[in-house]
Amino acid sequence: xxxxxxxxxxxxxxxxxxxxxxxxxxxxxxxxxxxxxxxxxxxxxxxxxxxxxxxxxxxxxxxxxxxxxxxxxxxxxxxxxxxxxxxxxxxxxxxxxxxxxxxxxxx
Numbered sequence: 001x002x003x004x005x006x007x008x009x010x011x012x013x014x015x016x017x018x019x020x021x022x023x024x025x026x027x028x029x030x031x032x033x034x035x036x037x038x039x040x041x042x043x044x045x046x047x048x049x050x051x052x053x054x055x056x057x058x059x060x061x062x063x064x065x066x067x068x069x070x071x072x073x074x075x076x077x078x079x080x081x082x083x084x085x086x087x088x089x090x091x092x093x094x095x096x097x098x099x100x101x102x103x104x105x106x107x
Contacts, residue, residue, distance in 0.1 A: 008061055015054045023047050042095030049088035056081035 026047065030040035060077050063070060 008058065011061070012058050015051070015058070019047060019051045019054070036099055039095045039098030042091045042098060046088045046091035046095060049084055049091060053081045053084035053088060056084060 023044065026040065026043055030037075030044075033040070056077055060074050060081070063074055063077070067073065
């Protein structure tokens with residue numbers, strides 16, 4: 001897919017920086033807590049899968065469109081990225097569940 005020359009490096013760099021910061025703070029918060037280990041582990045797994053899905057998306061932009069099967073390969077890559085993103089969201093929901101399951105009901 002044609003893009004401006006610096007766009008791909010900005011996308012990759014931005015994704016790496018933001019996910020790195022998020023991963024760092026998640027680990028920091030985990031180290032400061034004495035409970036919710038499953039919730040933090042699922043959140044980190046979610047971040048890792050989300051990063052992987054982002055990497056699959058970035059590879060779509062790098063694909064050679066002159067390849068005879070380019071459309072099929074790009075569609076496959078997009079599907080793999082979507083499935084990885086979906087698993088990431090499942091891990092995030094399970095992590096949120098683990099953070100909230102032992103709190104007493106208010107009201």
